Amino acid sequence: MSFNSFTEFLSMGGHGLYVWLSYALGLAVILLNLVAPLMERSRLVAQLKRRLQRENQSP
């Protein structure tokens, strides 16, 4: 462990803003890249299903 207390961990030796901003951005970019395709999938599946049902109803 390279920090003695939680406040020391948060302040990162005076560079806290830079470090935490970077990690927040990193987390945001990773989550975006996972959430966006998952949402796209549910949207796409719902859309294709509706289309399929329409086609089945009107032969």
Place this chain on the structure above:
Amino acid sequence: MVEKKKWLPRWFYQLASPRWCYQICGKLLPGFAVAALILLLGGIVWALLFAPADYQQGNSFRIIYLHVPSAILAQSCYMMMAVAGAIGLIWKMKVADMVAKSCAPIGATMAVLALLTGAIWGKPTWGSWWVWDARLTSMLILLFLYLGVMALNSAIESESTAAQASAVLSLVGLVNIPIIKYSVDWWNTLHQPATFTLTERPAMPAEMWVPLLMMVVGFYCFFAVSLMLRLRNEILRRERRAGWVRDLLLSK
């Protein structure tokens, strides 16, 4: 008579089948997701809590654990996009076009992350958010190439024409990759040279580079997950008229 032989392995031909590709991605996804989760969580905890502070840069050096993996991934992803685009051009393989198209948004966000973490790191280290330095500028060009490929893909109506145009653009832009890599050697630059090389041991102690290696591998696993998710969407969308997609939708 010379017998005509298949000189590429069987899986290469199987990859050409969207259905097979969709299924194999579905099987590979959970494994890569678990590996990415473990490596990224472990890497971040190690990087933030246990890696020792740098003797010159103090704690701001911890940004390296996001900056280096995202920069490496942005370049690897570009090479993958260009190679997939070339395969699509040469063999007219639909799946390769879809892979190339799915790579672009992931690579663009990775380039953004590398540039932003670099800027944030540059402020306490160099005293400036941005300098027009060879490494930084060539990385910015990489981002513009990604945006260009994405714009081409969405601007052209016909899927095969869009794939051809963006494949040509990504192949032309491939020249930027060695420029990024060697920019720190060719020009005088503020940016430090590579942290990892294949031939030499890293200059940092193990408790610093092991978490960095974990983050790099973790980022690759995360890339695999995101790429396969996007690829499966793309396959479903383009193969929506195929019988197997209809069966799949009805079974849900």
